[in-house]
Amino acid sequence: MNDRDRKPRFARGGGKGRDRGPPRRGRESGDGPAILYGWHSVTAALANPERKIRKLWLTENAARRLADDKIDTRIEPTIVPPREIDDRLGPDAVHQGLLAEADPLESPDLDSLTQDGIVLVLDQITDPHNVGAILRSAAAFNVKAIVTTARHSPEATGVLAKSASGALELVPIITVTNLARALDELNDLGFLTVGLDSEGSETLAAVPLRQPLALVLGAEGSGLRRLTRDTCSVVARLDMPGAIKSLNVSNAAVLALYIGASQLGLMR
Structure with a gap:
């Protein structure tokens, strides 16, 4: 040998x-x-x-x-x-x-969320690098939880964990089977659910936001699914002043969190 x-x-x-x-x-x-x-x-x-x-x-x-x-x-x-x-x-x-x-961390229930702050909801965002980057931004803005689906989302391990740079341990991930039903439950729990979509009737900055707030992000290219859009309380857009009008979803998450946290007085 x-x-x-x-x-x-x-x-x-x-x-x-x-x-x-x-x-x-x-x-x-x-x-x-x-x-x-x-x-x-x-x-x-x-x-x-x-x-x-x-x-x-x-x-x-x-x-x-x-x-x-x-x-x-x-x-x-x-x-x-x-x-x-x-x-x-x-x-x-x-x-x-x-x-x-x-061992994987346990997934909390939606009804365990407190009636303050911001929650992020991810509609079939499958790239682990993007989800990891979103987690890192969520930790920076003290997001209460990230809601995602059991299917069509990356596992909370490997590349995602590395991209999150430790935020996987700081921001709870709530895994649901049906996103539309989860949004219905968030609505019933008193959340203002705001879907971010290029077809939104008004800009996110113009929407009168309140706590608890759920910002809903869709996958790059396809965006929010129709049922997801229809279940949100409001659908808003992020307007860019430059020649490129769209952002990578992880960058869009940062901008949406900044607008939301600023309007809600969470940046103090």
């Missing part, structure tokens, strides 16, 4: 037995564990008491940095060379020497 035929072995910290190594790509189903990588994603998960960490793989440098920053790993990590994490996540993943396998 030559060197290329040998399978890599992983030494668990403390020398207790062998480990099967980091999970391979593809283990991101709704029933499986959440795969978290990168400094902000993993350290935020370690700091979240609601997040159960199953396994933790670190490079020596990452383990040293965690120790220097006095960050509790909570479980005994497995120390591996960087290439082993590269092999599992792929060449484009910027993992910074940290990879964790964790």
